[in-house]
Amino acid sequence: MTEAKVSISASHKERFPSSFSVTGGKGGTGKSTVAINLAVSFMLDGKKVLLVDADVDSPNIAVLLNVEKRSQRRVTGFLPEFDADKCTRCGTCVESCRAHALILPEDRPPMLFPEICTGCEICRYVCPSDAVKEKSKTVGYIYDARYENIDILIGELELNQIEAALMIQKLREEVEERLGNQSYDVLIIDTAPGAHCGVMRALEFSDIAIPVTEPTPLGAHDLDLILELTNILNIKPFVVLNRSGIGDDEIIKKVCEKHSAELISNIPFDMGLFECYAKSIPVVTGKPDSPSAKAFKELYGKIRDLVL
Numbered sequence: 001m002t003e004a005k006v007s008i009s010a011s012h013k014e015r016f017p018s019s020f021s022v023t024g025g026k027g028g029t030g031k032s033t034v035a036i037n038l039a040v041s042f043m044l045d046g047k048k049v050l051l052v053d054a055d056v057d058s059p060n061i062a063v064l065l066n067v068e069k070r071s072q073r074r075v076t077g078f079l080p081e082f083d084a085d086k087c088t089r090c091g092t093c094v095e096s097c098r099a100h101a102l103i104l105p106e107d108r109p110p111m112l113f114p115e116i117c118t119g120c121e122i123c124r125y126v127c128p129s130d131a132v133k134e135k136s137k138t139v140g141y142i143y144d145a146r147y148e149n150i151d152i153l154i155g156e157l158e159l160n161q162i163e164a165a166l167m168i169q170k171l172r173e174e175v176e177e178r179l180g181n182q183s184y185d186v187l188i189i190d191t192a193p194g195a196h197c198g199v200m201r202a203l204e205f206s207d208i209a210i211p212v213t214e215p216t217p218l219g220a221h222d223l224d225l226i227l228e229l230t231n232i233l234n235i236k237p238f239v240v241l242n243r244s245g246i247g248d249d250e251i252i253k254k255v256c257e258k259h260s261a262e263l264i265s266n267i268p269f270d271m272g273l274f275e276c277y278a279k280s281i282p283v284v285t286g287k288p289d290s291p292s293a294k295a296f297k298e299l300y301g302k303i304r305d306l307v308l
């Protein structure tokens with residue numbers, strides 16, 4: 001049984017409208033499809049939705065809804081540059097770099113491997129000679145998009161950049177700015193898959209989490225990880241089992257029981273969903289009488305009762 005409304009702190013509610021994250025331990029479970037169909041269901045119910053694509057490694061909401069990305073904003077990050085006149089070649093920065101992005105050649109200041117530098121700035125803080133300068137680099141871009149009455153914010157990392165947490169932080173700042181200027185009934189965040197710090201940052205501004213999984217051993221394993229994370233963050237999870245019936249649904253139920261997490265919806269394997277997916281149409285409007293659309297409508301009713 002779905003519980004009554006979740007308890008949301010007053011300070012959170014002052015800053016954000018009702019919000020939830022659609023997340024998942026692994027990619028390819030249908031996370032974005034769930035986020036889109038819920039966003040469209042809220043819109044059809046007359047609610048104003050801000051949908052955030054925070055899967056910054058490979059955002060796909062614009063493609064899935066066949067909408068254009070507009071008004072690109074550049075997100076920059078820190079990249080160290082070493083001042084040869086000041087550097088004493090003490091090696092402290094090299095030893096402190098947890099990403100192993102620095103080496104110390106015999107006769108020169110440290111040498112950087114920019115593709116593995118995370119921009120953490122530790123080298124700058126530990127340098128006793130003030131020899132580390134800031135050189136900015138492009139980490140990614142934030143875009144706007146719109147689908148009917150749904151406003152969409154999209155974060156996208158530049159190729160070969162790995163600062164997902166920084167991108168999420170910038171997205172979050174844009175969301176807060178947007179909420180200061182416009183009124184929304186609900187904020188929906190489509191997170192990256194996995195349980196890394198970028199996912200944590202996205203989950204932190206949600207009232208509840210909707211982990212989406214599939215009935216496979218890998219799906220069960222990754223659900224286990226994401227439920228551990230929601231437990232640590234003290235965010236109540238409501239699990240959606242996608243493609244229910246194509247594998248062993250029982251293994252997912254067992255993981256939910258282990259974490260006392262509610263399995264809130266079983267979305268059946270449905271060719272109607274795939275046909276809509278191929279045409280970039282949400283199944284709740286493209287094939288409203290299909291089994292998956294009916295499951296999404298039922299899921300929508302439960303989520304609405306939880307967060308609104």
Ligand code: SF4
Pocket residue numbers: 078079080096097098099100101102112116117118119120121122123124
């Ligand atoms: S910014 Fe961080 S990751 Fe990059 S070189 Fe400095 S310590 Fe290493």
Ligand code: SF4
Pocket residue numbers: 082086087088089090091092093094109110126127128129130131132
């Ligand atoms: S910590 Fe500063 S002085 Fe030491 S090697 Fe690094 S840049 Fe040079």
